[in-house]
Amino acid sequence: MELDTILVLVLVFSCSWLPLFPSQNTVKTGESITANHKLVSAGGSFALGFFTPANSTFIYLGIWYNTIPEQTVIWVANRESPIPQNSFPVFTIGDDGNLVIFYEKDKLIWSSNVKGELLTSNSTVGALLDNGNLVLKHGESNILWDSFEHPTDTLIRDMRLGFNKISGLRTVINSWTSNEDPRPGNFSFGIDGRMRFYTWKQNGIHYRFDDSSKGYMLRIAWYFSVITDNENVFLTLAYYKSPLRLRVVLNPIGYLQVMVWNRNGSNKWNIEFQLPQVKCELYAHCGPFGSCGIRSSGLCRCLTGFEPKFLKDWVNGKWNEGCVRKIALGCDGGDRFLKHENMKLPDHAIFLGNMSIKKCATQCIRNCSCSAYACSKNACFIWLGDLLDLADDITSSRALYVRVHGSELITDDLSGNSAQTYKIIIAEVVSTIFVILLLISIFACIFKRKHLKRPDRMNRNSSLVSSVPSGSLVAKDNMKLVQYSLQNVRDATNNFHKDNKIGEGGFGPVFKGFLDELGYVAIKRLSRRSSQGLEEFMNELKLIAKLQHKNLVSLLGCCVEGEEKILIYEYMLNCSLDKFLFDPLLKVTLDWGTRLGIIEGIAQGVLYLHKYSRLKVIHRDLKVSNILLDQEMIPKISDFGMARIFGTGQTQANTKRVVGTYGYISPEYVVYGQFSEKSDVFSFGVLLLEILTGERNSDFFMTDISMSLLGWAWKKWKEGRVSELIDPSIRETCDSNKATRSMLVALLCVQENPTDRPTMSDIVAMLSNETLAIPEPKEPAFRSSWRPQKLKDFSINEMTFSLPGPR
Structure with missing residues (x-):
């Protein structure tokens, strides 16, 4: 028995510092990671271990992507204390319960350095999570320390950069010294207490992300979200297809880069976007004034x-x-x-x-x-x-x-000679500009004519009529569109790869693509399972090709080949309005001024359809997901598959096929199949309420009584508590008078009787003219909760409803 006891003790002692197996994702007391082993997260996404950068003589403990062949380190533990080569570093749980790195007879190199009552070597565990976060925890849920709170040069999903308004402490990412040296470099990136983004060089500002540079800021807003509370402001990643495929890196020379893995099958990291883009953008490059x-x-x-x-x-x-x-x-x-x-x-x-x-x-x-x-x-x-x-x-x-x-200042008091000289200069400048523009126009026409004759891209002489069943287009339309081959479209979307999918509607999926002639485009593919078929496809072709307005999405081309029916639109960088409006993280980017501009733009677009376009058009499917936003946050109405053309003097039409989206359809259309301009006005009113409140009508329920967004707005209006309707994220900064007027206009739009609703001309006037009197609204339609199936007793023969969803 004595010999057996001795053997057991020897076995326990000899195993106490055995390295972990590669498949393990935790390190416990008595376990360790050495140079030839690593931790792998439970899902296999990330690995932790020791590495030596190229052309370096030092060893570091880091975390990298486990499934990407090019080793890409996202976090380094001992970046300020590199370990010399030919050493034997160990990563384990220390005697005090902290995560530690040591070498050469217990020489401590790095520690998580947590203090507290829960910290003992027998009670703590280090774990690598599948989002890339290394945590030190006590039990299953009590996290004492995590690497995401101590980032290096990379921001990935679930990481947060922050600023504490009380202490002034800032969490930033800090560049490497060079591509081969993970030690802290000269540049850092983060956010301040006023929610402004900066890159710093040592102690000075290197680059300022300015909100007047809308194109840049909206691309940044595409990738980042800002969260704030009473004490802290946080910056996180907002949009990405997969946590493994996108990272934000501050490189050693001060560029903030958004990087995507394997873009279009490149099998490498591609720079999606970086700032600054030109030297001019460096902070105070030209000094004061x-x-x-x-x-x-x-x-x-x-x-x-x-x-x-x-x-x-x-x-x-x-x-x-x-x-x-x-x-x-x-x-x-x-x-x-x-x-x-x-x-x-x-x-x-x-x-x-x-x-x-x-x-x-x-x-x-x-x-x-x-x-x-x-x-x-x-x-x-x-x-x-x-x-x-x-x-x-x-x-x-x-x-x-x-x-x-x-x-x-040059004023009207100029002397005769000075004024004459000034006029001559202006005349010469205007003449020169005119000649330049004329030459540019001539060359553009020549280039376009030659370009459109390229047989591999398009056939300028082929009419769309010949590509679809005869009779689908009336002869008087005589419409010709740039037509692309299916192979062109497949090449543009990487064969409709799922990574390029940016949304899906009743028509089918929408993909982001790239065509040499047009750059980035949105490619809308008719789904074979779609309830909207050839009729809607042809309808959209006829309508959008003839509609030209800054608040309507532009149709650039099409593809009709075999069973494929595809539309090609201008690409909207910021996708659809619902992506921002109903995301608690992204909605902060929709400040009051931006929302007001979106409201006015939508109103102008619908007014154009109803009154000023070549064709009088009733859209029939106005909703928040059909409002697309360009890089300047200018709204553009899209999806004309359900639209109808009205003849001159026509005010109303009937249909046995009711189409549209639950929550936006007017009562007379649902019940009797009657649609008119006032049907679009009703939908605009719902849309306006959603923009102002930040709530979606279709899934709106109050806690005390089940009612629609329309009913809630009406209740608050009658109680004189309109301010409570405004989205809390803009409540303190909005123009209260304009917000109240806009809310009143929305309630006028959703009145039950179509004749009580204003026209789009009236709506534009009421929104833009603060002195114009606005009548009191009557009770809205669908005041209580409503579902399409409640209409089963009515005599509509066919009904097609869709549910709102992100674009």
Whole structure:
């Protein structure tokens, strides 16, 4: 017995530091990871182990993608304490219960460094989760430490960068020193307490993600979500197809890169997007009062009324000292403002609230320290002191009004000679521009004519009529569209690969594709199982090809081959409105000004369909998922498969086939099959309520009584509690008067009797003219909860309903 006991003790002791098997995802007391072994997460997505970067002489403990052949490290433990090669590092649970790395006779290199009562070596476990997070936990659910709270240079799903408003502590990602050296580099990226994104270089700002550069910010918003509470602001990843396929990296030279694995079968990491894109965008590149030409020269210039601080340096391309005023401000009532169009607005803006542009200018002129102001959609911003980080030639509609001494302005008091010279200069400039535009137009026509003759891409002379059953298009339409072969479409979408799928509607799936002639496009493929068939397909072709408006999606081409029926549209970077509106993380990007612009754009688009287009069109399927958003967040109405053309003077039509989406269909259409302009008005009213409240009508239920969104809005309106209807994410920042007017217009649109509803002309007028009186609404239709099956007793022969879903 004594010998058996000794053998057992020897066996236990010898096994206490055995390395783990590769399939294990946890490390416990007495277990360890050494140079030749690794942890693998339960689903096999990530691995943890020791690695040596290329051309390096040091060893690090890191986490990388386990299923991607190119080793891609997303996190490094001991990046500040590299281990020399030819050492024998060990990763295990230390005597104090922490995760530790040591080598050379228990020399401690790194520790999770957690302190607390729960921390003992016998009670803690290290685990690699399948989202790539390394955690130290006590029991199954009590996490004491995790690697996501201590990121390195990479942001992936479920990671959060943050800023604590009370302590001022910031969680950032920090670049590697070089591609072969994981030690902390010069650059970091994160968010501040005012929800602004920055890249820092050491202790200074390197790049500012400016919200006036709409194209950039909306692409950033596509990938990032911002979460805020009373104490913290967090930044997380928002959109990706798979947690394994997308990562955001801050590289060693300061570029923030959104990277996707295996784009179009490339079998490598592809840079989807990176910032900054040009040197001009670097922070304060041209110094105070200096502006850089983003898309033109890429050179710095002083704003009008300013000159280089050091002329010699400026001539030699050293612009960081910027510009100074030619004439000091008087602050005596003689100062004026010069308007600069399409500007990247300066840093350090001060928000004064919502007011008219005239009042905003008055607020600035009264403050002797105020250097400039900007007013966008009634939101007034001013800047005090130096104007930093300016750029021009930005594709946004922002205008910056810069304060200068009155003598710097060209006014109507010009002398005769000066005025004449000024007019001559203007005339010459206009003439030159006209000649250039004429030449560009001529060359564009020649290029287009040659380009469209390419047989491998399209056949300009082939009419769409010959590609579909005869009679599908009436002869008077005489419509010809750019027609692509099915092989072109397959190539553009990587054979309709699931990674390129961006949505699905009643028509069928929609894919993102790339065509050489058009760039990125949205490709809509008719599903064989779709309730919408050839009739809807031909309907959409006829309608959209003839409709041209900035708030309607553009049809670029089609493909009709065999049983395939495909439409090709312009690609909307931000997909559909419901992607933002009903996502609690993304809806913060829809501020009041953006929502108001979307509402006005939709109204203008529907008004065009009803009144100003070549054809009077009733859409019949207006809903939030059929509102697409471009990179500037301009709304575009899509999906005309259900639309109907009205003849001149026609106001109403009947159908035995009721189509549409639950929650948006008007009562007279559902019950009697009657549709008209007022059917679209009803749908617009529901859409307007959803935009204002941030709630979806189709799944809206109150806790105390089951009712529709329309009924809830009506109840709050009658109680005089309209402010409670507004989406909490914009309640504090919206223009209360405009929000109330918009809510009243929405209730007018959803009245039960069609004759009581306003026309789209009336709606546009009421939304844009704050002095126009608005009548009191009557009780809305479908005030209580409603379901399509309740209509089974009515005599409609055929009904096609769809449920709202993300685009």
